[in-house]
Amino acid sequence: MSFYTSLSGLKNAQTDLGVVSHNIANAETNGFKKSNTAFGDLVAGSSFSNPKMITGIGSNTEAIIQNFAMGSIEQTGSSLDMAITGDGFFKTYSAAGDRTLFTRNGSFDMDVAGNIQDGAGNVLQIFAPGADPATDATINAVVPLTNAAGSEYAGVTVEMDGSVVVSYADGTNDTIGTVALASFSSPTGLRQVGSSNWEVTGISGPPGYGFPGEGKFGNTLSGSIERSNVDLAEELVSLITAQRYFQANAKAIDTATQISQTVINLRT
DSSP, rough: OOOHHHHHHHHHHHHHHHHHHHHHTTTTTTTTTOOOEEEEEEEEOOTOOTTTTTEEEEEEEEEEOOOOOOOOEEOOOOOBBBEEEBBBBEEEETTTTTEEEESSSOOOOOTTBBBBEOOOOOOEEEOTTTTTTOOOOOOOBBOBBBTTOOOOOEEEOTTTEEEEEETTTTOOOOEEEEEEEEEEEEGGSEEEETEEEOOTTTTTTEEEEEETHHHHHEEEEEEEEEOOOOHHHHHHHHHHHHHHHHHHHHHHHHHHHHHOOOHHHHOO
């Protein structure tokens, strides 16, 4: 039995090492949220067992829990880079996969057609002027390259309240909408899909939408990016702990092997 007990510990240590390694690998990934491994003990017993005689038979991985604590803010100077100074997620739309994604990585740029999108081509979602987040759907953030007077696009900025303001060569400005922010009753239930993006699941619950700076939503800080919330010093300590955990279980298996070999030698 001791072989299988320690084997469960080895498997858990391997899982923990994988989680910590993933955190370290993404220490410089914008908008990345680290994860922690939660373990639970296993026991062999039933309702008829003497509670003083129940034997432990190892452990298992109960959950890999995402930590959505806010990362540090870095100024970039790019007007379309945005950081959320509080709660909320940016909403983007992937035309290639026909799916909605949510992210804390506010690194956006504009393509030749005027679409405000991330590095993977997912288009930022905004509310049209005068829209109500409780009832109205979001739209793609598309910058008109000329205004009604035919003047050409000159620049775009995002205000702290999420207003997307486009400037034109004739000196006029036009607000094309407000950045949409989403929140979830259980963000740890969101499914990671890579590139600092998440998808809705039944565990996370449906998204609730709102404007930046209103209610529980943080403001949008233009010209800035939220960095990863990974603390390298903390992760290196966790890495050492996981390694010791692995070594201890391996040693327990080795000891059980030696005891079994001794018993076999006695019988022969």
